[in-house]
Ligand code: PEP
Protein backbone atom coordinates (compact mmCIF):
# COMPACT_ATOMS: atom_id res chain seq x y z
CA UNK A 44 0.00 0.00 0.00
CA UNK A 45 1.55 3.28 -1.16
CA UNK A 46 0.70 6.49 0.69
CA UNK A 47 0.20 9.99 -0.67
CA UNK A 48 -1.85 13.11 -0.14
CA UNK A 49 -5.61 12.62 -0.65
CA UNK A 50 -7.07 15.27 -2.95
CA UNK A 51 -10.41 14.06 -4.25
CA UNK A 52 -12.35 11.40 -2.31
CA UNK A 53 -13.67 8.17 -3.76
CA UNK A 54 -12.37 4.68 -4.40
CA UNK A 55 -11.65 3.04 -7.77
CA UNK A 56 -10.12 -0.27 -8.85
CA UNK A 57 -8.68 -0.52 -12.36
CA UNK A 58 -5.51 -1.14 -14.35
CA UNK A 59 -2.83 1.53 -14.60
CA UNK A 60 -2.14 3.58 -17.72
CA UNK A 61 0.75 6.00 -18.01
CA UNK A 62 1.09 9.04 -20.26
CA UNK A 63 3.34 8.75 -23.27
CA UNK A 64 6.72 10.32 -22.74
CA UNK A 65 8.41 12.54 -25.25
CA UNK A 66 10.92 10.40 -27.16
CA UNK A 67 14.45 11.71 -26.62
CA UNK A 68 14.86 14.64 -28.95
CA UNK A 69 18.51 14.94 -29.91
CA UNK A 70 20.25 18.27 -29.55
CA UNK A 71 21.97 19.33 -32.71
CA UNK A 72 25.32 20.09 -31.24
CA UNK A 73 26.48 22.37 -34.03
CA UNK A 74 26.03 26.12 -33.78
CA UNK A 75 23.64 27.62 -36.29
CA UNK A 76 25.44 29.64 -38.92
CA UNK A 77 24.76 33.38 -38.90
CA UNK A 78 22.80 33.24 -42.12
CA UNK A 79 20.52 30.45 -40.89
CA UNK A 80 19.60 32.04 -37.57
CA UNK A 81 16.52 33.99 -38.76
CA UNK A 82 15.09 30.77 -40.25
CA UNK A 83 15.78 28.87 -37.00
CA UNK A 84 14.06 31.67 -35.03
CA UNK A 85 11.06 31.50 -37.39
CA UNK A 86 10.90 27.69 -37.00
CA UNK A 87 10.85 28.12 -33.22
CA UNK A 88 8.23 30.84 -33.33
CA UNK A 89 5.99 28.71 -35.59
CA UNK A 90 6.32 25.72 -33.25
CA UNK A 91 5.47 27.76 -30.14
CA UNK A 92 2.50 29.37 -31.92
CA UNK A 93 1.22 25.98 -33.14
CA UNK A 94 1.33 24.60 -29.59
CA UNK A 95 -0.44 27.66 -28.15
CA UNK A 96 -3.10 27.57 -30.89
CA UNK A 97 -3.84 23.90 -30.28
CA UNK A 98 -4.17 24.54 -26.54
CA UNK A 99 -6.50 27.47 -27.18
CA UNK A 100 -8.63 25.35 -29.52
CA UNK A 101 -8.94 22.71 -26.85
CA UNK A 102 -9.84 25.42 -24.31
CA UNK A 103 -12.62 26.58 -26.62
CA UNK A 104 -13.98 23.03 -26.78
CA UNK A 105 -13.87 22.49 -23.00
CA UNK A 106 -15.85 23.98 -20.14
CA UNK A 107 -15.28 25.18 -16.58
CA UNK A 108 -11.94 24.66 -14.87
CA UNK A 109 -10.66 22.54 -17.78
CA UNK A 110 -11.18 25.41 -20.17
CA UNK A 111 -9.53 27.88 -17.80
CA UNK A 112 -6.54 25.61 -17.24
CA UNK A 113 -6.04 25.08 -20.98
CA UNK A 114 -6.37 28.80 -21.69
CA UNK A 115 -3.85 29.60 -18.94
CA UNK A 116 -1.40 27.07 -20.39
CA UNK A 117 -1.88 28.56 -23.86
CA UNK A 118 -1.06 31.98 -22.40
CA UNK A 119 2.07 30.60 -20.74
CA UNK A 120 3.07 29.04 -24.09
CA UNK A 121 3.06 32.56 -25.55
CA UNK A 122 4.67 34.22 -22.54
CA UNK A 123 7.24 36.75 -23.73
CA UNK A 124 9.66 36.03 -20.87
CA UNK A 125 10.56 32.46 -21.79
CA UNK A 126 10.02 32.96 -25.54
CA UNK A 127 12.44 35.92 -25.36
CA UNK A 128 14.99 33.85 -23.44
CA UNK A 129 14.85 31.16 -26.17
CA UNK A 130 14.96 33.70 -29.02
CA UNK A 131 18.01 35.34 -27.50
CA UNK A 132 19.82 32.03 -27.47
CA UNK A 133 18.84 31.27 -31.08
CA UNK A 134 20.07 34.72 -32.11
CA UNK A 135 23.40 33.76 -30.49
CA UNK A 136 23.63 30.59 -32.58
CA UNK A 137 22.03 27.98 -30.26
CA UNK A 138 19.84 25.49 -32.16
CA UNK A 139 16.10 25.87 -31.35
CA UNK A 140 15.81 22.49 -29.57
CA UNK A 141 18.59 23.35 -27.12
CA UNK A 142 17.43 26.95 -26.80
CA UNK A 143 13.97 25.75 -25.73
CA UNK A 144 15.47 23.35 -23.18
CA UNK A 145 17.78 26.00 -21.71
CA UNK A 146 15.21 28.78 -21.61
CA UNK A 147 12.63 26.56 -19.90
CA UNK A 148 15.25 25.27 -17.45
CA UNK A 149 16.04 28.88 -16.52
CA UNK A 150 12.38 29.59 -15.65
CA UNK A 151 11.82 26.22 -13.97
CA UNK A 152 14.71 27.11 -11.69
CA UNK A 153 13.24 30.55 -11.00
CA UNK A 154 9.70 29.22 -10.31
CA UNK A 155 11.09 26.47 -8.05
CA UNK A 156 13.01 29.05 -6.01
CA UNK A 157 9.90 31.21 -5.70
CA UNK A 158 8.09 28.20 -4.22
CA UNK A 159 4.35 27.90 -3.48
CA UNK A 160 1.97 28.41 -6.37
CA UNK A 161 4.75 29.36 -8.78
CA UNK A 162 6.56 26.07 -8.11
CA UNK A 163 3.38 24.20 -8.98
CA UNK A 164 3.42 25.89 -12.40
CA UNK A 165 6.72 24.15 -13.20
CA UNK A 166 4.86 21.15 -14.60
CA UNK A 167 2.89 23.45 -16.92
CA UNK A 168 6.08 24.95 -18.31
CA UNK A 169 7.72 21.56 -18.77
CA UNK A 170 4.62 20.37 -20.58
CA UNK A 171 4.84 23.32 -22.96
CA UNK A 172 8.53 22.55 -23.49
CA UNK A 173 7.78 18.94 -24.44
CA UNK A 174 5.03 19.97 -26.84
CA UNK A 175 7.24 22.58 -28.51
CA UNK A 176 10.12 20.09 -28.75
CA UNK A 177 7.82 17.49 -30.32
CA UNK A 178 6.54 20.11 -32.77
CA UNK A 179 10.09 21.21 -33.68
CA UNK A 180 11.06 17.57 -34.25
CA UNK A 181 7.98 16.54 -36.21
CA UNK A 182 6.92 14.06 -33.47
CA UNK A 183 3.34 13.46 -32.25
CA UNK A 184 2.31 15.55 -29.23
CA UNK A 185 3.10 13.77 -25.96
CA UNK A 186 0.15 13.05 -23.71
CA UNK A 187 -2.35 10.63 -22.20
CA UNK A 188 -3.20 7.49 -24.19
CA UNK A 189 -6.86 6.64 -24.75
CA UNK A 190 -7.29 3.37 -22.85
CA UNK A 191 -9.58 0.58 -24.09
CA UNK A 192 -11.00 -0.06 -20.60
CA UNK A 193 -11.60 2.24 -17.59
CA UNK A 194 -8.16 2.87 -16.13
CA UNK A 195 -6.22 4.65 -13.41
CA UNK A 196 -3.89 7.28 -14.81
CA UNK A 197 -0.56 7.22 -12.94
CA UNK A 198 2.23 9.64 -13.71
CA UNK A 199 5.07 11.55 -12.18
CA UNK A 200 2.97 14.67 -12.54
CA UNK A 201 0.26 15.47 -15.04
CA UNK A 202 0.37 18.43 -17.35
CA UNK A 203 -2.77 20.55 -17.41
CA UNK A 204 -3.25 19.99 -21.09
CA UNK A 205 -3.24 16.24 -20.46
CA UNK A 206 -5.67 16.28 -17.60
CA UNK A 207 -8.02 18.88 -19.07
CA UNK A 208 -9.04 16.63 -21.91
CA UNK A 209 -9.67 13.54 -19.79
CA UNK A 210 -12.81 11.48 -20.21
CA UNK A 211 -13.95 10.47 -16.69
CA UNK A 212 -15.60 7.31 -18.00
CA UNK A 213 -12.21 6.08 -19.27
CA UNK A 214 -9.86 7.60 -16.69
CA UNK A 215 -11.57 6.74 -13.41
CA UNK A 216 -8.84 7.87 -10.95
CA UNK A 217 -5.58 9.78 -10.88
CA UNK A 218 -2.40 9.23 -8.89
CA UNK A 219 0.84 11.17 -9.21
CA UNK A 220 4.30 10.95 -7.68
CA UNK A 221 4.62 14.73 -7.45
CA UNK A 222 2.09 17.53 -7.22
CA UNK A 223 0.29 19.28 -4.41
CA UNK A 224 -3.35 19.84 -3.55
CA UNK A 225 -3.40 22.96 -5.74
CA UNK A 226 -1.63 21.43 -8.74
CA UNK A 227 -3.56 21.29 -11.96
CA UNK A 228 -3.93 17.55 -11.57
CA UNK A 229 -5.84 18.22 -8.37
CA UNK A 230 -7.96 21.01 -9.85
CA UNK A 231 -9.03 18.93 -12.84
CA UNK A 232 -9.59 15.78 -10.77
CA UNK A 233 -11.90 17.80 -8.55
CA UNK A 234 -13.83 19.08 -11.56
CA UNK A 235 -14.09 15.61 -13.08
CA UNK A 236 -15.04 14.22 -9.68
CA UNK A 237 -12.61 11.31 -9.97
CA UNK A 238 -10.61 10.08 -6.97
CA UNK A 239 -7.14 11.55 -6.86
CA UNK A 240 -4.05 11.06 -4.70
CA UNK A 241 -0.90 13.14 -5.21
CA UNK A 242 2.65 12.94 -3.87
CA UNK A 243 2.46 9.13 -3.76
CA UNK A 244 5.73 7.68 -2.56
CA UNK A 245 6.87 4.71 -4.69
CA UNK A 246 4.30 5.19 -7.47
CA UNK A 247 6.99 5.33 -10.18
CA UNK A 248 7.66 1.61 -9.68
CA UNK A 249 4.04 0.62 -10.50
CA UNK A 250 3.98 -0.53 -14.15
CA UNK A 251 1.26 0.13 -16.72
CA UNK A 252 -1.27 -2.72 -16.68
CA UNK A 253 -0.97 -3.44 -12.93
CA UNK A 254 -4.32 -3.38 -11.10
CA UNK A 255 -4.51 -0.79 -8.32
CA UNK A 256 -7.07 0.31 -5.76
CA UNK A 257 -6.97 4.11 -5.42
CA UNK A 258 -8.51 5.53 -2.25
CA UNK A 259 -8.84 9.29 -2.63
CA UNK A 260 -10.14 9.71 0.92
CA UNK A 261 -7.40 7.79 2.71
CA UNK A 262 -4.70 8.89 0.26
CA UNK A 263 -3.54 5.39 -0.61
CA UNK A 264 -2.79 3.35 -3.73
CA UNK A 265 -2.86 -0.41 -3.17
CA UNK A 266 -1.09 -2.44 -5.85
CA UNK A 267 -2.59 -5.83 -6.74
CA UNK A 268 -5.24 -6.02 -3.99
CA UNK A 269 -7.69 -8.91 -3.54
CA UNK A 270 -10.18 -8.50 -6.39
CA UNK A 271 -13.35 -9.21 -4.39
CA UNK A 272 -12.34 -6.97 -1.48
CA UNK A 273 -11.45 -4.22 -3.96
CA UNK A 274 -14.87 -4.46 -5.66
CA UNK A 275 -16.55 -4.24 -2.24
CA UNK A 276 -14.47 -1.21 -1.32
CA UNK A 277 -15.49 0.53 -4.56
CA UNK A 278 -19.19 -0.23 -4.00
CA UNK A 279 -19.09 0.91 -0.37
CA UNK A 280 -17.32 4.12 -1.32
CA UNK A 281 -19.88 4.86 -4.05
CA UNK A 282 -22.69 4.46 -1.55
CA UNK A 283 -20.93 6.70 0.99
CA UNK A 284 -20.14 9.28 -1.68
CA UNK A 285 -23.79 9.57 -2.66
CA UNK A 286 -24.67 10.25 0.95
CA UNK A 287 -21.75 12.64 1.50
CA UNK A 288 -22.64 14.66 -1.58
CA UNK A 289 -25.95 15.58 0.03
CA UNK A 290 -24.45 16.58 3.38
CA UNK A 291 -24.43 20.37 3.78
CA UNK A 292 -23.34 20.77 7.43
CA UNK A 293 -23.06 21.96 10.09
CA UNK A 294 -21.50 19.02 11.91
CA UNK A 295 -23.87 17.20 14.27
CA UNK A 296 -25.02 13.73 15.21
CA UNK A 297 -28.44 12.48 14.07
CA UNK A 298 -29.90 13.69 17.39
CA UNK A 299 -28.38 17.16 17.10
CA UNK A 300 -25.20 16.99 19.23
CA UNK A 301 -22.95 19.58 17.56
CA UNK A 302 -19.35 18.71 16.65
CA UNK A 303 -17.75 21.35 14.41
CA UNK A 304 -16.33 19.89 11.21
CA UNK A 305 -13.31 21.94 10.14
CA UNK A 306 -10.68 21.75 7.39
CA UNK A 307 -6.90 21.33 7.46
CA UNK A 308 -5.22 23.74 5.04
CA UNK A 309 -1.71 24.83 4.13
CA UNK A 310 -2.24 28.06 2.20
CA UNK A 311 -4.80 30.48 0.76
CA UNK A 312 -5.61 28.31 -2.24
CA UNK A 313 -6.33 25.30 -0.03
CA UNK A 314 -8.45 27.47 2.26
CA UNK A 315 -10.50 28.75 -0.69
CA UNK A 316 -10.97 25.15 -1.85
CA UNK A 317 -12.03 24.18 1.68
CA UNK A 318 -14.57 27.02 1.65
CA UNK A 319 -16.37 25.19 -1.15
CA UNK A 320 -17.04 22.28 1.21
CA UNK A 321 -19.42 22.49 4.19
CA UNK A 322 -16.35 22.92 6.50
CA UNK A 323 -17.27 25.37 9.26
CA UNK A 324 -13.77 26.77 9.60
CA UNK A 325 -10.10 25.84 9.63
CA UNK A 326 -9.00 23.60 12.48
CA UNK A 327 -5.35 23.40 11.41
CA UNK A 328 -3.43 25.82 9.21
CA UNK A 329 -0.01 24.18 8.81
CA UNK A 330 2.03 27.36 8.32
CA UNK A 331 5.38 25.61 7.89
CA UNK A 332 4.16 24.14 4.60
CA UNK A 333 4.09 27.69 3.15
CA UNK A 334 7.84 27.99 3.54
CA UNK A 335 9.38 24.60 2.70
CA UNK A 336 11.18 26.05 -0.34
CA UNK A 337 12.39 29.22 1.37
CA UNK A 338 16.07 29.78 2.13
CA UNK A 339 15.42 32.83 4.30
CA UNK A 340 12.79 33.64 6.90
CA UNK A 341 9.82 35.49 5.40
CA UNK A 342 9.37 39.00 6.76
CA UNK A 343 6.51 39.82 9.14
CA UNK A 344 4.74 41.60 6.25
CA UNK A 345 5.14 38.63 3.91
CA UNK A 346 3.84 36.30 6.59
CA UNK A 347 0.88 38.61 7.26
CA UNK A 348 0.04 38.56 3.55
CA UNK A 349 0.10 34.75 3.35
CA UNK A 350 -1.83 34.17 6.59
CA UNK A 351 -4.31 36.88 5.60
CA UNK A 352 -5.31 34.82 2.54
CA UNK A 353 -6.46 31.97 4.77
CA UNK A 354 -8.22 34.32 7.21
CA UNK A 355 -9.97 36.05 4.31
CA UNK A 356 -11.20 32.75 2.90
CA UNK A 357 -12.89 31.93 6.22
CA UNK A 358 -13.77 35.45 7.41
CA UNK A 359 -16.39 35.23 10.15
CA UNK A 360 -15.46 31.60 10.90
CA UNK A 361 -13.07 29.86 13.23
CA UNK A 362 -9.48 29.63 11.99
CA UNK A 363 -6.75 27.95 14.03
CA UNK A 364 -3.27 28.94 12.88
CA UNK A 365 -0.50 26.61 13.97
CA UNK A 366 2.91 28.18 14.49
CA UNK A 367 5.81 26.69 12.55
CA UNK A 368 6.15 22.95 13.05
CA UNK A 369 9.63 22.93 11.55
CA UNK A 370 11.97 20.00 11.92
CA UNK A 371 11.90 16.23 11.50
CA UNK A 372 10.04 15.44 8.27
CA UNK A 373 9.42 19.17 7.61
CA UNK A 374 12.81 20.95 7.92
CA UNK A 375 12.84 24.66 7.14
CA UNK A 376 16.12 26.02 5.79
CA UNK A 377 15.87 29.23 7.81
CA UNK A 378 15.10 27.52 11.13
CA UNK A 379 18.76 26.66 11.66
CA UNK A 380 18.33 22.90 12.22
CA UNK A 381 21.46 21.10 13.28
CA UNK A 382 22.18 17.53 12.22
CA UNK A 383 20.46 15.25 14.71
CA UNK A 384 20.59 11.48 15.11
CA UNK A 385 16.82 11.34 15.81
CA UNK A 386 15.17 14.43 14.33
CA UNK A 387 11.64 13.27 15.26
CA UNK A 388 12.80 13.38 18.87
CA UNK A 389 14.88 16.48 18.32
CA UNK A 390 14.49 20.22 18.00
CA UNK A 391 11.16 20.45 16.14
CA UNK A 392 7.92 22.38 16.61
CA UNK A 393 7.89 24.77 19.56
CA UNK A 394 11.41 23.60 20.50
CA UNK A 395 12.79 25.70 17.62
CA UNK A 396 11.71 28.78 19.57
CA UNK A 397 13.78 27.84 22.61
CA UNK A 398 17.04 28.68 20.85
CA UNK A 399 15.49 31.23 18.51
CA UNK A 400 12.65 33.11 20.26
CA UNK A 401 12.61 35.77 17.53
CA UNK A 402 11.24 33.33 14.96
CA UNK A 403 8.10 32.71 17.09
CA UNK A 404 7.75 36.40 17.99
CA UNK A 405 7.88 37.44 14.33
CA UNK A 406 5.39 34.77 13.35
CA UNK A 407 2.95 35.84 16.06
CA UNK A 408 3.41 39.44 14.87
CA UNK A 409 2.63 38.29 11.32
CA UNK A 410 -0.52 36.46 12.45
CA UNK A 411 -1.62 39.46 14.53
CA UNK A 412 -1.06 41.78 11.55
CA UNK A 413 -3.09 39.46 9.30
CA UNK A 414 -5.85 39.39 11.92
CA UNK A 415 -5.90 43.19 12.11
CA UNK A 416 -5.94 43.59 8.33
CA UNK A 417 -8.75 41.07 7.82
CA UNK A 418 -10.70 42.05 10.94
CA UNK A 419 -10.72 38.44 12.16
CA UNK A 420 -9.83 36.82 15.48
CA UNK A 421 -7.81 33.68 14.71
CA UNK A 422 -6.77 31.20 17.36
CA UNK A 423 -3.11 30.21 17.46
CA UNK A 424 -1.59 26.97 18.66
CA UNK A 425 1.90 25.64 19.14
CA UNK A 426 2.97 22.18 17.94
CA UNK A 427 4.95 19.58 19.91
CA UNK A 428 4.23 20.93 23.38
CA UNK A 429 5.61 18.52 26.00
CA UNK A 430 5.29 20.46 29.27
CA UNK A 431 2.94 22.86 31.02
CA UNK A 432 5.83 25.35 31.18
CA UNK A 433 6.08 25.44 27.38
CA UNK A 434 2.32 25.96 27.16
CA UNK A 435 2.52 28.79 29.69
CA UNK A 436 5.31 30.60 27.80
CA UNK A 437 3.56 30.18 24.46
CA UNK A 438 0.23 31.40 25.87
CA UNK A 439 1.88 34.50 27.31
CA UNK A 440 3.58 35.30 24.00
CA UNK A 441 0.34 34.80 22.03
CA UNK A 442 -1.68 36.95 24.44
CA UNK A 443 0.90 39.76 24.15
CA UNK A 444 -0.07 39.82 20.46
CA UNK A 445 -3.78 39.80 21.28
CA UNK A 446 -4.23 36.23 20.02
CA UNK A 447 -6.21 33.36 21.62
CA UNK A 448 -3.69 30.65 22.58
CA UNK A 449 -3.98 26.88 22.53
CA UNK A 450 -1.58 24.00 22.08
CA UNK A 451 -1.43 20.75 20.21
CA UNK A 452 -1.44 17.52 22.13
CA UNK A 453 0.97 15.32 20.19
CA UNK A 454 3.35 14.13 22.90
CA UNK A 455 2.10 11.56 25.44
CA UNK A 456 3.53 13.71 28.27
CA UNK A 457 1.20 16.53 27.25
CA UNK A 458 -1.84 14.22 27.13
CA UNK A 459 -1.02 12.87 30.59
CA UNK A 460 -0.78 16.39 32.05
CA UNK A 461 -3.47 18.00 29.87
CA UNK A 462 -5.23 19.32 32.99
CA UNK A 463 -2.15 21.30 33.99
CA UNK A 464 -1.58 22.56 30.46
CA UNK A 465 -5.19 23.76 30.37
CA UNK A 466 -4.47 26.10 33.28
CA UNK A 467 -2.59 28.26 30.73
CA UNK A 468 -4.33 27.90 27.37
CA UNK A 469 -7.86 28.35 26.03
CA UNK A 470 -8.10 25.19 23.93
CA UNK A 471 -6.36 21.97 22.92
CA UNK A 472 -6.06 20.29 19.54
CA UNK A 473 -4.96 16.67 19.40
CA UNK A 474 -2.52 15.76 16.63
CA UNK A 475 -3.13 12.05 16.38
CA UNK A 476 -0.42 11.55 13.74
CA UNK A 477 2.37 12.47 16.12
CA UNK A 478 0.53 11.26 19.21
CA UNK A 479 0.44 7.79 17.60
CA UNK A 480 4.11 8.04 16.58
CA UNK A 481 5.28 8.98 20.07
CA UNK A 482 2.87 6.73 21.99
CA UNK A 483 3.79 3.67 19.95
CA UNK A 484 7.48 4.61 19.51
CA UNK A 485 7.01 4.04 15.80
CA UNK A 486 8.17 6.38 13.02
CA UNK A 487 5.07 7.74 11.27
CA UNK A 488 7.02 7.75 7.97
CA UNK A 489 7.78 4.03 8.14
CA UNK A 490 5.52 1.88 5.95
CA UNK A 491 6.74 -1.18 7.89
CA UNK A 492 5.35 0.24 11.13
CA UNK A 493 2.01 1.44 9.75
CA UNK A 494 0.10 -1.02 11.94
CA UNK A 495 1.66 0.53 15.04
CA UNK A 496 1.04 4.13 13.97
CA UNK A 497 -2.62 3.34 13.23
CA UNK A 498 -4.68 5.97 15.13
CA UNK A 499 -7.08 3.15 16.09
CA UNK A 500 -4.46 1.83 18.51
CA UNK A 501 -6.34 1.69 21.83
CA UNK A 502 -3.34 3.18 23.67
CA UNK A 503 -3.52 6.27 21.47
CA UNK A 504 -7.28 6.54 21.97
CA UNK A 505 -6.81 6.19 25.74
CA UNK A 506 -4.60 9.30 25.67
CA UNK A 507 -7.18 11.09 23.51
CA UNK A 508 -9.85 10.19 26.08
CA UNK A 509 -7.69 11.51 28.90
CA UNK A 510 -7.10 14.80 27.10
CA UNK A 511 -10.79 15.24 26.32
CA UNK A 512 -11.73 14.58 29.96
CA UNK A 513 -9.31 17.31 31.06
CA UNK A 514 -10.89 19.70 28.54
CA UNK A 515 -14.41 18.92 29.75
CA UNK A 516 -13.37 19.44 33.38
CA UNK A 517 -11.85 22.82 32.50
CA UNK A 518 -14.79 23.77 30.27
CA UNK A 519 -12.44 24.34 27.31
CA UNK A 520 -12.73 22.97 23.76
CA UNK A 521 -10.64 20.00 22.64
CA UNK A 522 -10.48 19.21 18.92
CA UNK A 523 -8.73 16.58 16.85
CA UNK A 524 -6.80 17.70 13.77
CA UNK A 525 -4.74 14.59 12.94
CA UNK A 526 -5.68 12.11 10.24
CA UNK A 527 -7.87 10.24 12.75
CA UNK A 528 -10.48 12.97 12.19
CA UNK A 529 -10.59 12.11 8.47
CA UNK A 530 -11.76 8.54 9.10
CA UNK A 531 -15.59 8.75 9.26
CA UNK A 532 -15.93 5.82 11.67
CA UNK A 533 -13.13 6.97 13.95
CA UNK A 534 -14.57 10.50 13.83
CA UNK A 535 -17.78 9.12 15.41
CA UNK A 536 -15.69 7.47 18.14
CA UNK A 537 -13.90 10.76 18.78
CA UNK A 538 -17.24 12.54 19.03
CA UNK A 539 -18.30 9.87 21.52
CA UNK A 540 -15.15 10.52 23.56
CA UNK A 541 -16.27 14.15 23.73
CA UNK A 542 -14.12 16.07 21.23
CA UNK A 543 -15.71 19.38 20.28
CA UNK A 544 -14.34 19.65 16.74
CA UNK A 545 -12.91 17.44 14.01
CA UNK A 546 -10.52 18.91 11.46
CA UNK A 547 -9.57 16.98 8.33
CA UNK A 548 -8.38 17.45 4.76
CA UNK A 549 -11.13 19.15 2.72
CA UNK A 550 -11.65 16.02 0.66
CA UNK A 551 -12.60 14.11 3.81
CA UNK A 552 -14.96 16.76 5.25
CA UNK A 553 -18.24 15.67 3.57
CA UNK A 554 -17.67 11.99 4.33
CA UNK A 555 -17.01 12.68 8.01
CA UNK A 556 -19.98 15.04 8.33
CA UNK A 557 -22.34 12.64 6.55
CA UNK A 558 -21.32 9.68 8.72
CA UNK A 559 -21.70 11.63 11.95
CA UNK A 560 -25.15 12.74 10.85
CA UNK A 561 -26.25 9.08 10.65
CA UNK A 562 -25.51 8.12 14.24
CA UNK A 563 -26.75 9.27 17.63
CA UNK A 564 -24.56 10.67 20.38
CA UNK A 565 -25.38 7.56 22.43
CA UNK A 566 -24.11 5.30 19.64
CA UNK A 567 -20.92 7.39 19.49
CA UNK A 568 -20.50 7.11 23.25
CA UNK A 569 -21.11 3.35 23.15
CA UNK A 570 -18.53 3.03 20.37
CA UNK A 571 -16.03 5.09 22.38
CA UNK A 572 -16.55 2.96 25.47
CA UNK A 573 -16.23 -0.25 23.50
CA UNK A 574 -13.05 0.92 21.78
CA UNK A 575 -11.38 1.85 25.07
CA UNK A 576 -11.92 -1.72 26.29
CA UNK A 577 -10.07 -3.34 23.36
CA UNK A 578 -6.43 -4.40 23.07
CA UNK A 579 -5.67 -4.01 19.36
CA UNK A 580 -6.43 -1.57 16.56
CA UNK A 581 -8.34 -4.25 14.65
CA UNK A 582 -10.51 -5.05 17.68
CA UNK A 583 -11.10 -1.33 18.21
CA UNK A 584 -12.34 -0.90 14.63
CA UNK A 585 -14.61 -3.94 14.88
CA UNK A 586 -16.01 -2.80 18.22
CA UNK A 587 -16.76 0.68 16.85
CA UNK A 588 -18.43 -0.66 13.71
CA UNK A 589 -20.61 -2.96 15.83
CA UNK A 590 -21.67 -0.11 18.14
CA UNK A 591 -22.33 2.33 15.29
CA UNK A 592 -24.34 -0.14 13.24
C1 PEP B 1 -0.49 15.57 13.90
O1 PEP B 1 0.64 15.30 14.33
O2 PEP B 1 -1.48 14.83 14.04
C2 PEP B 1 -0.72 16.84 13.20
C3 PEP B 1 -1.93 17.25 12.89
O3 PEP B 1 0.39 17.56 12.83
P1 PEP B 1 1.31 17.16 11.57
O4 PEP B 1 0.66 16.02 10.87
O5 PEP B 1 1.43 18.38 10.74
O6 PEP B 1 2.59 16.77 12.27
Ligand code: MG
Pocket residue numbers: 426453474476477
Ligand atom coordinates in the same frame (compact mmCIF):
# COMPACT_ATOMS: atom_id res chain seq x y z
MG1 MG C 1 2.15 16.80 14.34
